Amino acid sequence: VYVGGGSTVNLLELWRRHAVAELVEQAAAQGTVLAGISAGMNCWYEASSTDSFGPLAPLNDGLGLLRGSACPHYRGEPGRRERYLGWVADGSLPAGYAVDDYAALLFRDGELSGGFAERPGSQAFRVGLDGGSAVEREIALQLLG
Template sequence: MGRIALIGGGFSTDEDGVLDDWVLGQARAPRPTVCFVPTASGDAPGYVEKFFDAFRAKDCEPSVLPLFQRESDDTALREFLLAQDVVYVGGGNTANLLAVWRVHGVDRLMREAYADGTLLCGISAGANCWAEGSHTDSFGPLTHLPDGLGLLPGSVCPHYDSEPGRRSSYRA
């Protein structure tokens, strides 16, 4: 059975790399394959480079799964994702991430990877996606999004302590 780690920051905000080192230490292989999935940011090139800059220096094999300019067929996509020890999902727009994943069948592949023992992790939208629901500003004002992947029961609220209004809105 897989595991899910909801992390706060990682390479996108933490310069010391402690959270990313922790994630790598939780992987099932001594030199893990780590795939960054930047769907929530629209596969933003700067975000991808920041991931590679952080993970090239670590004892792992980093890769990226772009979905906005996808070049592989469904079989290759499945083989690629299931070969990963860690899937690291970036932040951005949760609703868009889930919609794009569903169009490409990535939602089903993530469930399969989870069942196969892959460590799934992410920040912000990349944390939201694993739960049944989440608290998001994907539609403008903060609101409940009830259609996450459901690998975790309940809901997630990223930025609960770091952004004004999140705590009170989530609790309401």
């Protein structure tokens, strides 16, 4: 199941109204591979950073198939990194994963098992708290091609 970008809020609302969310959860439990970019990344997590409302904002309403929060376009769009770090620091979003464009993370049974980059310089990070401040820990990515 591959989910592209768009509005995270609209995607989740439509899936829930039409019972697609339940079908996706059942498929995941049976081993179906789930993938996505942008809103398609956000939907799998408990929470995310989204511009579905216009300005970038925290959203604590994901499917919760992956624990924590997600931030796509991490260093590729102005303000994403700074806002995400702030939301993790102040508790608006739980700790989670921040991913640049052209990078991807791979989870197996809900646990991070690796990551890939399509272009040199694309990175991914675990973002968590350390002494009340949000900190990034780079995730090693395998460069494709």
